[in-house]
Amino acid sequence: MKMRLTALLLLCFSLLFASGQIIPKPLQSIKNSNAFTLDSHTRFYTDTPLAKTAVTYLQDHLQNASDYRLKQIDTPIVGTLHFHYAPQTVTKAEGYRLSIDSKGILIQARDRSGFFYGVITLMQLMPKQIWGESSVKKWRIEGIEIIDAPRYRWRGMMLDVSRNFFDVAYVKKFIDRMAQYKLNRFHWHLTDDEGWRIEIKRYPLLTKIGAVRGPGTKLPFSSFPTMRGPKDHVQRGFYTQAQVRDIVAYAKARCIEVLPEIDMPGHAKAALVSYPRLLTDPKDTSRYRSVQRVANNTLNPGLKSTYRFLDGVISEVVALFPFDYIHLGGDEVPKGAWNRSPAVKKLMQKHHLKSRRDVQNYFFTRVDAILKKHGKKMVAWQEVLQGSPKLRNEDMVMAWKSPKAGYRAIEKHRNTIMAPVQYLYFDQQYKRAKGEPGQKWSTPVSLKKVYSFRPKRTCCLKGVEACLWSETLLDEHIADYFAWPRALALCEIAWSAPEHRQWHSFKKRVQQFALPRLKVQHVHYRPVN
Numbered sequence: 001m002k003m004r005l006t007a008l009l010l011l012c013f014s015l016l017f018a019s020g021q022i023i024p025k026p027l028q029s030i031k032n033s034n035a036f037t038l039d040s041h042t043r044f045y046t047d048t049p050l051a052k053t054a055v056t057y058l059q060d061h062l063q064n065a066s067d068y069r070l071k072q073i074d075t076p077i078v079g080t081l082h083f084h085y086a087p088q089t090v091t092k093a094e095g096y097r098l099s100i101d102s103k104g105i106l107i108q109a110r111d112r113s114g115f116f117y118g119v120i121t122l123m124q125l126m127p128k129q130i131w132g133e134s135s136v137k138k139w140r141i142e143g144i145e146i147i148d149a150p151r152y153r154w155r156g157m158m159l160d161v162s163r164n165f166f167d168v169a170y171v172k173k174f175i176d177r178m179a180q181y182k183l184n185r186f187h188w189h190l191t192d193d194e195g196w197r198i199e200i201k202r203y204p205l206l207t208k209i210g211a212v213r214g215p216g217t218k219l220p221f222s223s224f225p226t227m228r229g230p231k232d233h234v235q236r237g238f239y240t241q242a243q244v245r246d247i248v249a250y251a252k253a254r255c256i257e258v259l260p261e262i263d264m265p266g267h268a269k270a271a272l273v274s275y276p277r278l279l280t281d282p283k284d285t286s287r288y289r290s291v292q293r294v295a296n297n298t299l300n301p302g303l304k305s306t307y308r309f310l311d312g313v314i315s316e317v318v319a320l321f322p323f324d325y326i327h328l329g330g331d332e333v334p335k336g337a338w339n340r341s342p343a344v345k346k347l348m349q350k351h352h353l354k355s356r357r358d359v360q361n362y363f364f365t366r367v368d369a370i371l372k373k374h375g376k377k378m379v380a381w382q383e384v385l386q387g388s389p390k391l392r393n394e395d396m397v398m399a400w401k402s403p404k405a406g407y408r409a410i411e412k413h414r415n416t417i418m419a420p421v422q423y424l425y426f427d428q429q430y431k432r433a434k435g436e437p438g439q440k441w442s443t444p445v446s447l448k449k450v451y452s453f454r455p456k457r458t459c460c461l462k463g464v465e466a467c468l469w470s471e472t473l474l475d476e477h478i479a480d481y482f483a484w485p486r487a488l489a490l491c492e493i494a495w496s497a498p499e500h501r502q503w504h505s506f507k508k509r510v511q512q513f514a515l516p517r518l519k520v521q522h523v524h525y526r527p528v529n
Helices: 003-017 049-066 112-126 168-179 241-252 269-274 304-320 342-351 356-373 403-411 445-449 474-481 488-497 503-520
Strands: 028-038 043-046 080-085 096-101 104-109 137-148 154-160 183-191 259-266 326-327 377-379 394-399 415-418 461-468
Touching: 028 096, 028 104, 043 112, 049 080, 049 104, 049 112, 096 112, 104 112, 104 403, 112 137, 154 168, 154 304, 154 488, 168 183, 168 241, 168 474, 183 461, 241 259, 241 304, 304 326, 304 356, 326 356, 356 377, 394 403, 403 415, 445 488, 445 503, 461 474, 461 488, 474 488, 488 503
Parallel strands: 043 080, 080 104, 154 183, 154 461, 183 259, 259 326, 326 377, 377 394, 394 415, 415 461
Antiparallel strands: 028 137, 096 104, 096 137
């Protein structure tokens, strides 16, 4: 009995130690007493092209950190890094099995993502210098056996580049750090009241006028909660279509799909000032303000030109983004919009619409049909479910107001992504304290608060996503401060089962391993107390 108890304690210690460096926490991991040293003499072997992305990612980091690349061999031998296609051994999508001992390293998977995540875990087991520039030539890796797969297929982060613009270099950094922790959906908020940030060649004024903000422009600094920073100079910025393709390819090389968001019908001031003749009813005398106190910011659903415009925009967006989904916004349509629009009144009479909600349902039913024509599916904020829109079963909603809102969508058998402000809005303050940056309109979102989120797993719950709105993000340092280390908690929520998660273990892994990794990459993270 005593021997069995001792063996059990040793096993528990082994399991705890084995996963002590890894975020998100693996499904199963057992340490062994061996170790492997990877150096310039190590060779790799692969029996599948599915490992190419993983191999390239590891090679690039070795080149940067050690100034060498591993050479490939045609037959696996002792001391090899072996990538093996094993659909019978690894049964779950994106899963992998990683085995390390003195004889070599074996990564088994059934798909491209699985091999990539096996490499990510391998690199987390290596010294932190692998993530930066260094002079390390030999990498000693402790022996371990890991069996792992994600809890959710959708593990996302959103970056708002409309309110404050971020250049291509930072967007790539953002994507790369997501990949380092197995997040796989980059939600790119490209348009809003404050700026249109994607080139649409059919409508060049969207970026000539709609991507410029400040004194002397058509886009003032009118936003509530208050925009931070100086307001006495012009701000501008957008991504060319060539830059968009480059970023999408960069993300794909890290097993991340890019979800573009073109916000509508509200949050559309940048589009409206660019093409008022197409998107506004000239006889509309409605006067209203959005929640953010932006005046008259909503597309008119009663105009045929609105749908021609959206069809043209969507056709170009579809050509740039291979992902199956496009996000069409749908949140916070202001009260008072369309109240005095003859075009909307005529629309309501023609289609027997009785309320503003019916008009919004009509709008999204029609725009969803445009998406279908172009071979895409829709993601939208939870407000699109108000009323009875005729949406497709494969469309998705993002629940942002509360977890309960997400469960209500699930009860309607809607595919749902949880992004509740109380847990996953990273623009909110970490805590209420003098000098602490961030928004205050919701509750504080501390690292521990993020980690405490435990969504109930159901068939319609497709995953989780954190939102980084940019009203207060004046530069990259501030953006990093808001995102990290909260994104570490996000990735473990999305990947690891609740019964395998424990706050004190997570906090220890963050402090001892994750933050040092971020530091060598010059990430301006918020310290963990």
